Amino acid sequence: MSAPPESWGRIPRVTQTTRAVTSRFDTLPDQGAPFLAHGLGRSYGDSCLNGQGTLLLTRPLDQWVSLDPASGLLECEAGVSLAEILQRVVSEGWFLPVTPGTKHVTVGGAIANDVHGKNHHVAGTFGAHVLGFELLRSDGSRTWCSRTENARRFRATVGGLGLTGLITRARIQLKNIHNPVIDEEQIRMRNLEDFFRLADESDQSHEYTVAWLDTLATGDRIGTGIFMRGNHAGPDAPAKKAKGPLPVPVPVDAPAFLLNRQSIKLFNTVYAKKVRGEQHRGFTHYEPFFYPLDVLGGWNKLYGKRGFFQHQCVVPREGNGGPIREILEAISRSGESSFLAVLKCFGSAPAEGLMSFPREGVTLALDFPNRGTPTRELMDELDHIVLHNGGALYPAKDARMAPETFRKSFPALDTFQAEIDPAFSSCFYRRVTATP
Numbered sequence: 260m261s262a263p264p265e266s267w268g269r270i271p272r273v274t275q276t277t278r279a280v281t282s283r284f285d286t287l288p289d290q291g292a293p294f295l296a297h298g299l300g301r302s303y304g305d306s307c308l309n310g311q312g313t314l315l316l317t318r319p320l321d322q323w324v325s326l327d328p329a330s331g332l333l334e335c336e337a338g339v340s341l342a343e344i345l346q347r348v349v350s351e352g353w354f355l356p357v358t359p360g361t362k363h364v365t366v367g368g369a370i371a372n373d374v375h376g377k378n379h380h381v382a383g384t385f386g387a388h389v390l391g392f393e394l395l396r397s398d399g400s401r402t403w404c405s406r407t408e409n410a411r412r413f414r415a416t417v418g419g420l421g422l423t424g425l426i427t428r429a430r431i432q433l434k435n436i437h438n439p440v441i442d443e444e445q446i447r448m449r450n451l452e453d454f455f456r457l458a459d460e461s462d463q464s465h466e467y468t469v470a471w472l473d474t475l476a477t478g479d480r481i482g483t484g485i486f487m488r489g490n491h492a493g494p495d496a497p498a499k500k501a502k503g504p505l506p507v508p509v510p511v512d513a514p515a516f517l518l519n520r521q522s523i524k525l526f527n528t529v530y531a532k533k534v535r536g537e538q539h540r541g542f543t544h545y546e547p548f549f550y551p552l553d554v555l556g557g558w559n560k561l562y563g564k565r566g567f568f569q570h571q572c573v574v575p576r577e578g579n580g581g582p583i584r585e586i587l588e589a590i591s592r593s594g595e596s597s598f599l600a601v602l603k604c605f606g607s608a609p610a611e612g613l614m615s616f617p618r619e620g621v622t623l624a625l626d627f628p629n630r631g632t633p634t635r636e637l638m639d640e641l642d643h644i645v646l647h648n649g650g651a652l653y654p655a656k657d658a659r660m661a662p663e664t665f666r667k668s669f670p671a672l673d674t675f676q677a678e679i680d681p682a683f684s685s686c687f688y689r690r691v692t693a694t695p
C-alpha cells in the first residue's frame with residue numbers, strides 16, 4: 260500500500276480520502292466533503308492537504324498534448340511534472356521559463372502557487388508564461404481561462420491555492436536555450452551590504468541570482484554567505500553531464516537530534532568552503548544549479564518524525580535590508596537555527612494572480628526543525644517583523660500563520676473569495692480564514 264499523501268514539511272498529519280484523477284474524469288460528484296487537488300506534495304505546510312475531505316490526486320493527468328518545436332509552445336495535462344517536461348524538451352533546445360528549487364512539482368501545482376525561481380527579477384513568476392488552462396468546476400463546467408477568456412477566473416486561479424477548481428491541462432510558453440549548460444559564478448559575501456551590491460550589479464547581466472546565508476553569523480557578519488548567479492551558456496560551452504540522484508533515497512525518519520545547532524554549524528562551514536578563494540566561475544549542468552536538493556530523494560525525512568517548518572517572507576528592501584537584518588538578528592537571539600536560508604531580490608513585475616506571493620522586495624526562505632513551542636514562538640516573532648514592515652508570507656511554505664497575517668499578506672483576498680469553487684477547500688484555507 261502506498262503511503263498517505265503528506266506535505267513536504269510533514270506538518271500537520273491529517274486523515275483524508277483520496278481519489279485519482281485521469282483524463283476521463285469529468286464530474287466532481289457532490290459528496291458533502293470538500294475537494295482539493297494534490298500534485299506532488301512539494302508544498303511544505305497544509306495548503307496541499309484536506310483533512311476530512313477528498314484529495315484529488317492529479318499525477319495520472321499525465322498526457323502530453325503538444326509541443327510546437329518552432330515556437331516552444333507546450334500543452335500538457337496538469338499532473339505532468341517539471342522534471343518530465345525537462346526530460347523531453349531540453350534536447351530540443353527548450354527550457355522552463357521559470358522553475359522553483361525542485362523539479363518534482365506538477366504543472367497544476369506550479370500554477371496554483373504561481374511559483375517563482377531565481378529569475379524572478381527578469382521573468383516574473385511561472386504564471387506569467389502560462390497562456391491558458393482548462394478549469395473543471397464542481398458544477399461540471401469546463402472553461403478555458405486565459406488573459407482574454409474568463410480573465411477574472413484566470414487571475415484567481417494563478418496563485419489561487421487550488422481553491423477555484425481543478426486545472427486539467429495548461430498551455431505554457433517555454434524558453435529557448437542552446438544546451439543544458441549554465442555559466443555560473445559563486446561569490447563570497449561578508450555581510451548584507453555585499454548581498455545587495457551583488458544583486459544590483461547582477462540585475463541586468465544575469466538571468467539567475469540567489470544567495471545562501473549562514474544564519475549562525477552574528478553582528479557585523481550577518482549576511483555572510485555565498486551569492487550565486489548564472490546565465491544559460493552560449494553555443495560553444497563545453498558539454499556537462501548531470502550527476503543524477505543518489506541511488507538510495509533517505510529510507511527512514513532520522514533521529515530528531517541529527518539536525519541541531521552543532522550539525523548546522525558544521526554544514527555551514529563545509530558549504531562555505533564550496534567557493535575556493537573569493538569567487539569561482541565555471542560551467543555546470545542545469546541540474547546542480549537549479550535543483551541541488553533533488554540529489555537526495557526524501558531529504559525531508561532528515562528532520563525526523565516531528566517534521567519541519569519553512570518560513571518564507573517578502574519584505575520591502577529598505578536601504579540595505581533593514582527588515583532582513585531584524586529577522587536574522589531575531590533568529591540569532593532565539594537559539595534556533597535554520598539549515599537552509601535563501602535570500603533573493605524579487606523584481607518589480609506586477610503579480611499575475613490575485614493571490615500571487617511574489618512582489619517587489621527581498622524574499623528570505625528559512626527552515627526550522629520542529630522543536631515545538633520555541634520554534635513556533637520564533638516564527639511568530641518573525642511574522643511580526645514581516646507584517647510591521649509591510650511584507651507578506653508565502654502560503655506554499657506555511658503550516659502555522661495566523662488569519663490576520665494571511666489577510667494582511669493578501670489585500671485582494673475579498674475579490675479572490677468570490678471566485679472560489681464552493682466545493683473546494685484545504686486545511687490551509689480553513690485555518691487562515693478560521694472556518695471550521
Ligand SMILES: Cc1cc2nc3c(=O)[nH]c(=O)nc-3n(C[C@H](O)[C@H](O)[C@H](O)COP(=O)(O)OP(=O)(O)OC[C@H]3O[C@@H](n4cnc5c(N)ncnc54)[C@H](O)[C@@H]3O)c2cc1C
Pocket residue numbers: 267295296297298299300301302303306307317337338358359360361363364365366367368369371372373374375376420421422424425426427552655685
Ligand atoms: C526543495 C523545494 C524547493 C522549492 N523551491 C521553491 C521555489 O524556489 N519557489 C517556489 O515558488 N516554490 C518552491 N517550492 C514550493 C513548490 O514549488 C510549490 O509548493 C509547488 O506548488 C508544489 O507543487 P506540487 O505539484 O507538489 O503541488 P502540491 O504541493 O501537491 O499542491 C500545491 C497547491 O497546488 C494545488 N494544485 C495542485 N494541482 C492542481 C491542479 N491540477 N488544479 C488546481 N490546483 C492544483 C493544490 O491544491 C495546492 O493548493 C519548493 C519546494 C521544495 C520541496
